[in-house]
Amino acid sequence: MTTVIETHGLTKTYGAVRALDGLSLNIPRGGVYGVLGPNGAGKSTLFRILLGLIRPTEGEARVLDGAVGDVRATRRMGSMIETPRFPPFMTARQVLVWLSVAHGSRDDAHIDRWLDRVGLKEAADRKVRGFSVGMLQRLGVAAALMTRPELVILDEPTSGMDPMGIQEMRALIRSLADDDGVTVVLASHQLAEVQRICDRVAILDRGRLAAEGKVSELTAASERLRLSLSPMAPALDLLGPRGTIEGEAILAAIPRAEGPGLIRDLVGRGVAIDEARWVGADLETVFMTQTQQSEAGQ
Amino acid sequence: MMLTDAIRAEGYRLLKNRTTVFWSVVFLPVMSLVLSTLGVLAARLNEKQLAEANINLNMPGGALDLGQTLLAVAADVANPAVLLFVLIGAATVYAGDYRWETWRLTSARNSRPALLLAKVVNVALLALAAIAVLVLSKVIGDAIKGVIMGRSLSFSLGDDAGRMLAVGGLGWARIVQFTLIGLLTAVVSRSLLAALFVPLVVGVAQAAAPMILAGMGVTPGGWVSMLVSPAQAFDLLKSDLAGEIVPLVALTPAVTSFVLWLILPLAGALAWFSRQDLSKE
Numbered sequence: 410m411t412t413v414i415e416t417h418g419l420t421k422t423y424g425a426v427r428a429l430d431g432l433s434l435n436i437p438r439g440g441v442y443g444v445l446g447p448n449g450a451g452k453s454t455l456f457r458i459l460l461g462l463i464r465p466t467e468g469e470a471r472v473l474d475g476a477v478g479d480v481r482a483t484r485r486m487g488s489m490i491e492t493p494r495f496p497p498f499m500t501a502r503q504v505l506v507w508l509s510v511a512h513g514s515r516d517d518a519h520i521d522r523w524l525d526r527v528g529l530k531e532a533a534d535r536k537v538r539g540f541s542v543g544m545l546q547r548l549g550v551a552a553a554l555m556t557r558p559e560l561v562i563l564d565e566p567t568s569g570m571d572p573m574g575i576q577e578m579r580a581l582i583r584s585l586a587d588d589d590g591v592t593v594v595l596a597s598h599q600l601a602e603v604q605r606i607c608d609r610v611a612i613l614d615r616g617r618l619a620a621e622g623k624v625s626e627l628t629a630a631s632e633r634l635r636l637s638l639s640p641m642a643p644a645l646d647l648l649g650p651r652g653t654i655e656g657e658a659i660l661a662a663i664p665r666a667e668g669p670g671l672i673r674d675l676v677g678r679g680v681a682i683d684e685a686r687w688v689g690a691d692l693e694t695v696f697m698t699q700t701q702q703s704e705a706g707q
Numbered sequence: 708m709m710l711t712d713a714i715r716a717e718g719y720r721l722l723k724n725r726t727t728v729f730w731s732v733v734f735l736p737v738m739s740l741v742l743s744t745l746g747v748l749a750a751r752l753n754e755k756q757l758a759e760a761n762i763n764l765n766m767p768g769g770a771l772d773l774g775q776t777l778l779a780v781a782a783d784v785a786n787p788a789v790l791l792f793v794l795i796g797a798a799t800v801y802a803g804d805y806r807w808e809t810w811r812l813t814s815a816r817n818s819r820p821a822l823l824l825a826k827v828v829n830v831a832l833l834a835l836a837a838i839a840v841l842v843l844s845k846v847i848g849d850a851i852k853g854v855i856m857g858r859s860l861s862f863s864l865g866d867d868a869g870r871m872l873a874v875g876g877l878g879w880a881r882i883v884q885f886t887l888i889g890l891l892t893a894v895v896s897r898s899l900l901a902a903l904f905v906p907l908v909v910g911v912a913q914a915a916a917p918m919i920l921a922g923m924g925v926t927p928g929g930w931v932s933m934l935v936s937p938a939q940a941f942d943l944l945k946s947d948l949a950g951e952i953v954p955l956v957a958l959t960p961a962v963t964s965f966v967l968w969l970i971l972p973l974a975g976a977l978a979w980f981s982r983q984d985l986s987k988e
Contacts, residue, residue, distance in 0.1 A: 453986075457986040460811070460814075460815050461814065461815065462810075462811055462814065462984065462985045462986040463984045463985070463986050464982070464984075480709070480815075480816075480817060480818045483814075483815040483816070484815070484816060484817075486815060488811075488815055490811055490986075493811075493812065494807055494808040494809060495807065495809060495812075496720060496723075496724070496803065496807045496809060497807065498723060498724050498725070498726070499720065499723050503719075503723050506719065507716055507719050507720050507723075508716070508812060508813070508816065510712060510715050510716040510719055511712060511713060511716035511813050511816045511817050511822075512712070512816040512817070513708065513709070513712040513816075513817075552812060556816075
């Protein structure tokens with residue numbers, strides 16, 4: 410597995426605050442990778458280090474096989490950190506021309522295509538001082554993508570967008586990874602969105618890695634078998650600490666492979682099962698579990 | 708290559724910032740042209756009354772030599788008004804990326820030294836444009852004056868043309884040197900207002916320094932006095948280039964001071980910027 414980002418023992422302190430605390434993380438090439446975490450988990454600090462905006466206090470990081478801050482590597486990246494800002498006297502088109510020239514491009518033909526792709530074709534010649542947050546976000550995405558980067562880092566890419574815009578952005582990010590072969594690394598607080606578009610995620614908490622893996626693997630680990638049955642007592646005896654009561658049902662924290670055996674045992678003990686289904690396979694549950702575990706471990 | 712890209716990008720953005728270009732390049736020449744034309748026009752309309760009042764307008768007859776006007780203006784380009792108006796543009800160029808929070812957009816696309824040097828090159832070009840427009844406006848102003856006063860126009864550069872253009876070049880370097888204080892201030896303070904006002908305060912202090920130091924017993928024109936005041940060094944070098952007799956012993960500290968005030972603010976800004984946290988702007 411080739412990687413686009415590698416960090417080893419990455420630490421960043423601001424006075425007494427440790428924004429990143431010995432973070433070691435490998436992000437593979439290809440697909441969409443989500444970086445999750447509560448506020449202050451270190452996501453933005455990680456992105457800023459990767460983009461060479463700030464220096465780590467300790468540890469090292471490599472991006473696209475180059476040291477962080479090496480402009481030969483950052484030129485092969487696109488990024489959008491928080492809501493982007495632009496010189497207010499420029500139009501959307503002029504902003505893209507300006508950044509394209511700074512990047513060394515001699516060809517402006519791609520600019521109209523990108524304005525169209527992010528839904529700013531009509532507003533291309535309007536000054537950005539009148540843009541809404543969502544429009545600035547769209548322009549930021551176009552600025553990040555127009556130089557055909559190998560790696561794109563997006564911090565809250567759908568923040569401030571309307572539902573239609575969010576849907577378009579989601580489709581754009583997925584198509585970048587699937588059709589253009591771009592590796593997309595994004596941070597978002599919208600876990601349902603992350604689950605829908607990301608292939609792998611890392612969950613950060615207090616600057617440390619709390620969990621990492623494929624979304625399907627992480628969510629599978631949090632699945633529960635929800636059993637509507639009667640009587641409950643034999644099931645609770647059989648499951649022990651792995652069984653919890655939820656309303657009129659029991660949630661069994663067992664791997665999928667053990668499901669059929671459990672149902673057979675219960676039926677054998679004379680338990681009548683009305684319904685059995687797998688629930689809770691969402692990233693939100695994983696996120697809450699991991700961050701709470703991390704908190705309990707403090 | 709990267710520096711060229713950075714210069715082109717900075718230049719493109721500067722040209723789109725019409726307000727800045729107006730105040731730095733257009734305002735002063737246009738105002739001076741309008742005021743001088745109005746003055747000449749008023750004098751012409753009230754010629755009779757002025758003559759009756761024995762007011763001499765000091766307008767001898769003969770042809771108005773526009774070439775000499777051009778050289779005279781070129782030799783005096785680093786005057787306080789030009790310094791002030793070019794500084795407005797320079798402060799915007801140097802502190803703009805902090806104000807608009809755009810360093811994060813450009814610093815991933817080009818190297819930090821190239822981005823900063825591109826700003827200096829563009830401010831130098833802005834100063835050159837300001838000088839060119841000013842010279843042009845003075846020449847146009849004199850031509851209008853000639854027409855209003857009914858005088859013929861001529862154009863001759865004379866034998867001193869090269870010398871006066873060298874003085875003009877030195878004046879351009881002095882403007883760039885003065886704005887570099889704004890660069891260092893912008894990088895350290897991240898503030899547009901500081902980039903505008905600190906050079907003004909420093910400039911006034913530099914102009915006053917030789918007099919204050921002389922009061923403290925420091926030899927005027929000596930090393931200390933000259934190193935503290937690049938304005939004094941500029942005046943001395945300007946006199947030398949203009950053909951005035953300047954003692955050789957004073958030239959070395961003047962050249963040293965002038966060059967140091969060009970290099971040190973730039974080197975300081977580059978060193979500070981290369982390690983600066985660009986995530987907080």
